[in-house]
Amino acid sequence: MSLAVSPAQTMETKRHAPLHLPMIIPAIIISILSLIPLGFIVWIAITSGWDTVRDLVLRPKVAELLFNTLILVALTLPIAIALTVSLAWLIERTNLPFARLWSWLMVAPLAIPAFVHSYAWASVMPTLHGLPGAVMVSILAYFPFLYLPIAAQLRRLDPTLEETAASLGHTPIAIFITVILPQLRLAICGGALLIGLHLLAEYGLFVLMRFDTFATAIVDQFQAVYNGPAANLLGGVLVLLCLVLLRLEVFLRGDERYARVGSGAARHAPKWRLGAFTWIAALLPTALTLLAVGVPIFTLTRWLISGGAGVWRLDGIVPALVQTAALAVGGALITTLAALPIAWLSIRAPSRVQRALEACHYYVGALPGVIVALALVTITVRVALPLYQTMATLLLAYLLMFLPRALVGLRASIAQAPIELERAAVSLGKPPLVAIWKTTLRLAAPGAAASAALVALGIANELTGTLMLAPNGTRTLAMRFWSYTSELNFAAAAPYAVLMVVLSLPLVLLLRLEADRESKP
């Protein structure tokens, strides 16, 4: 995504440095805010003292959590990778019937929040729990994160490479292993990292599957003892796990370039004929659709029917909807605004300082919501008590969690607005900020709106951080759903789940269209 800057341009940006000052200062402020959760963990580790750390971290319970979390990741990722690579290959590269329909259905599970997947399975099959349940529901809830990039990359592959390999005597299977798979490496690493981070951060899914991970243990500790050192130190271990995962991905990804060498227009790869295997092959996407989309829809329908009109208690639903919408829209506006300075700088004035600031923005996005919440609780309690359990703190948490999401979309849309317009506006006597506002931001508005929508949808389904930080009396859709589910009142929870799914549908549409656009050669 980095833009090449010619020497002439760099000189010019230096000469016009004052133009950037109004953007650099807010970018620095946001970066410092972004570092709060990480700084909090470091501070906890330093101030706790070795004895506390030994007492609270080096104990069998933590070892069990560590084992659980690691085995969860170690089982989920390979299965999900094998499954999605086969699915994507079947759908993109063979004559499997209804390929277009399947390719949409493979993204559809994203419209269902992970804890709703879990809720559906818990009520359909109460015996499913522990590690097998956690692995299965995780795969069903998160496999689209792998499917999207892998399918896009498969569409982008240059078929000439495969033909060349065939002319060099490689069998189709050998070609798949030596030519196709290596080119999917980046897509697999990226998708697997995303799933891995979700596995570390997810709370609701694993509670319903009765499977203890660091995230569930932290929330439990936190709810037992507010601001206790135990939760904070567990958070420290969780952050370490996240860092290990991030490093592992960087290591596995390598720094190689897998783009096409050369430029010619890529042909579409020929599709393999499945012949007699067609119907056997069609079983895979059918089964996955039934499990990942069919089961939640079936469960929700069943609860809605058995609950009848009684579960649509408007005195509960309407306030939850209004609160969720208000938080989502407010949070999205603040987050998009906060992402603006660094997004603008990364396009208009790339530099080492800017890259460091941007890294700060991105790092927090990789940290689980529990960590952000823990940090904000501790800091408000110790330093700024009036802010404890206020809307302001909750919105700040959303800002920190969803900043990277806003940044990606904003950068792309700012990159499409020509810098000449800004310069023309300045030369016509507009002050720098006004010039940016009237030209670039005007043109970037549609893209900014799309990324704000992504943030809003993320906030609407956020559970963990909201549970920990929301002021008394706050009842979002996710919170309502969660409290009914915790009381095992599955019927009363169903309307809230349906509303969350409906709200998430646009997100799925956006993600899918984005992937389509990127895979155009």
Add this chain to the structure above:
Amino acid sequence: MSFVTLDNVTKRYGKSVAVTGLNLTVPAGSRTAIVGPSGSGKTTLLRLIAGFESPDQGSIALGDTMLAEGTMSVPAHRRGIGYVAQEGALFPHLTLAANIGFGIARNSPDRHARIAELMQQVGLAPSMHDRRPHQLSGGQQQRVALARAMARQPKLMLLDEPFSALDAGLREAMRDMVGDVLSTAGITTILVTHDQAEALSFADHLAVLRDGVVVQAGPPQDLYLRPKDAQTARFLGDAIILQARLEDGFAHTILGSVPTDTPSRRGNATIMLRPEQLELTSAGQTDPSSTTSLGRIVGRTFRGSTWRLLIEHLPASSAGLRLPSLALETSSIFTIETPSLAPLEIGATVGIQIVGTAHILA
């Protein structure tokens, strides 16, 4: 001896027909060029021979081996035919050496020696061994692609416009290099290109493809001087096409009379001359009794070593010959290149003399 034989091959994509009833023989040890405008089916033809596609009808044979016949088709990986794609198609995830060694068995004892030998054959320095494809220039990528295709010692090599992505200067050098390397190795080669100059200079056997059929095949010089029809004539180079009356082995045209390559033909016909068959003389030196006709220079473009002149033919006022409908096919204007040493000014009148023989088209 024919080495590759295509017999009545047809290939359709949905409703559009790419190749239809195509017959082609490629002599053993030859450098065959298949040339045609885009959409003529030449790339499909190459892909059929390589085995990336199978024909709907007809048969393809390599020596005594049948590669495709009816519904039977030997898959590409069992054909042992070398293939170099348009932009090299190097595997981006492998080093230069791993790319070249891709077709050599991993446990083969002489793998490293073979790679080194191939690199030397195509002129790649040993120091580039561990480079990645994106660190190579266009020419180097093509060298790697050629070495990689030669690694399995194929008897037949297919080149799919391998030089078209290179810039002009490099293109010629690469073409010569590739031709030399393949000839030395004794590999029969088929080159597909839309560039007639490239085809003429590379090949010792040329096939012109149009609308999915081979219009004409043979030695390049033959095709250049004796094309079957006006379209082929123009495709292979600038051509001057005239109406003529044939008599006693001569073609009488508005540009004068010229011997024909088929003396027995009589009556009206269309003939073709290559521009280099026209010699210009200054009008003052023209001998009025000769067969010279007159033209006027109406435009010129400097091209370095030559001038490209736009010449309008002047109707012969003194010539006693009144020929029916002997106009130039399009208009009475044609272009000729002359050495730039003696520039001719716009407006000058020149004498036009025809040398060589005229080729009768139809």
